Amino acid sequence: MKIALLSMTNISVSNATGSLLARLFEGIPPDDIVQVTKYRHSDEVADRYTRHIPFYDFLERQRASENRLVKLPAAALRRLLFPLMFFVGNKHSVLRQLRNFQPDLLYLRVVAEPFYYLPLALFLKKNLGIPLVLHFMDDYDLHLQIEARKNPVRYIQSRLYRHFLRQVIAQSDLRFAISENMARAFQTRYGASFLVAHNGIDREAFEWFQSVKYEKARPKRVLWAGAIEVDKDHRIIHHIAGAIERINADIPCEFLLNVPENFATPAKKLADRYATVRWQTYQPLEAYKKLLATASVLIIARNFDEKTRAYTQFSFHNKLPDFLASGTPVLAIGPEWDNTVQLFKKYNFGPVIDQEDPNRIENELRSLLSDNAPNPSDPARAARVFDMETIRQHFQTRLLKMIE
Incomplete structure (x- = not known):
């Protein structure tokens, strides 16, 4: 089975989505996957996949130029003529290279930005005549509709996105969602059927966490691993940082932010504001696993506002299975409609705070950080619920049926 993977980011362990892709496609020879990407991370997993085709939209290469005489006019033109990104780019070059590769199917990770992956998928589907598989991980459609109410540019983008999205869904052969919800x-x-494929716990990772005997970090560490986005978690992270600042007066502790490089700026601002906040960019896989094992508390959190709801209410935290496998207590903070909060309640994965209440956040963290606090985690149950081998087998079996 040869796959053309259309995704903003590549298979890697440098971000949550890349890690999910790595696990879903594990077992398929790297030479049988070609990735059409905008961003390319390099790490111990990403470097196994050597077939890459960069995809550019209207004036994207010029905007990224080091020459300011080229860069600044290109950036201005992109803003003025942004609808052209749907139609102008190097899609013909992508098509030529894919014809040489001869994939059996197209896999598209659906995103709202960059928009041009939707018309690219339609173009390739038409010209290659092979099955198109879609994978949705966030509700970009509703998110853009809310932003469009106050922003005329977003209004145009929303209309274009919905136009191409419905075409892509109509022409797709198989569709995956990130959660049952x-x-x-x-x-x-x-009006189309969807299967489910999300991240899970590999048996090897589960057994590793069961076997290691790391000492817990001192001072006690609360870990945030992932992006700090205004539309998802920027407000709630201030509540958490403030709570840890107050707890530190009685229980020595720190709030460590392990973030992608492109979120270093908000992490640094938090560290400048709160004395107990430290930050670092993403670590290699083994170092990341050690971070999970040596923390005292892991945080999964979302904002409580309607804008966040539009974007994430159906989402699945790709880092959640790793958190649960680690055996470190996980605190879930988010509204009742949040998919992760619902999973915690359904499977009793750990403590949940489903109201935006700084006092409750402080009290729960204080309890988890206290000496001799009971550990509410149950990694074995989480491994059964999120068995990655079962998820991967189901996913790849459905792909194979597309080309039989």
Whole structure:
């Protein structure tokens, strides 16, 4: 099975989505996957995959130029003529290279930005005549609709996105959602069936966490691993940082932010504001696993506002299975409609705070950080619920049926 993977980011362990892709496609020879990407991370997993085709939209290469005489006019033109990004780019070059590769199917990770992956998928589907598989991980459609209410540019983008999205869904041969909640909601909204594929716990990772005997970090560490985005978690992270600042007066502790490089700026601002906040960019896989094992508390959190709801209510935290496998207590903070909060309540994965209440956040963290606090985690149950081998087998079996 040869796959053309259309995704903003490549298979890697440098970000949560790349890690999910690595696990879903594990077992398929790297030479049988060609990745059409905008961003390319390099790490111990990403470097196994050597087939890459860069995809550019209208004036994207010029905007990234080091020559300011080229860079500044290109950036201005992109803003003025942004609808052209749907139609102008190097898609013909991508098509020529894919014809040489001869893939059996197209896999598209659906995103709203960059928009041009939707018309690219339609173009390739038409010219290659092979099955198109879609994978939705966030509700960009509703997110853009809310932003469009106050922003005329977003209004145009939203209309264009919905136009191409419905075409892509209509022409797709198989569709995956990131959660059961998303699958049900999207089936109603778009009138098409959806299967589910999300991240899970590999047996090897589970056994590793069970076998290691690391000492817990001192001072006690609360770990945030992932991006710090205004639309998802920027407000709630201030509540958490403030709570840890107050707890530190009685229980020595720190709030460590392990973030992608492009989120170093908000992490640094938090560290400048709160004395107990430290930050670092993403670590190699083994160092990251040690971070999970040596923390005292891991945080999974979302904002509580309607804008966040539009974007993430059906989402699945790709880092959640790793957190649960580690055996470190995980605190979930988010509204009742949040998919992760619902999973915690359904499977009793750990403590949940489902109201935006700084006092509750402080009290729960204080309890988890206290000496001799009971550990509410149950990695064995999480490994059964999120068995990656079962998820991967189901996913790859459905792909194979597309080309039989």
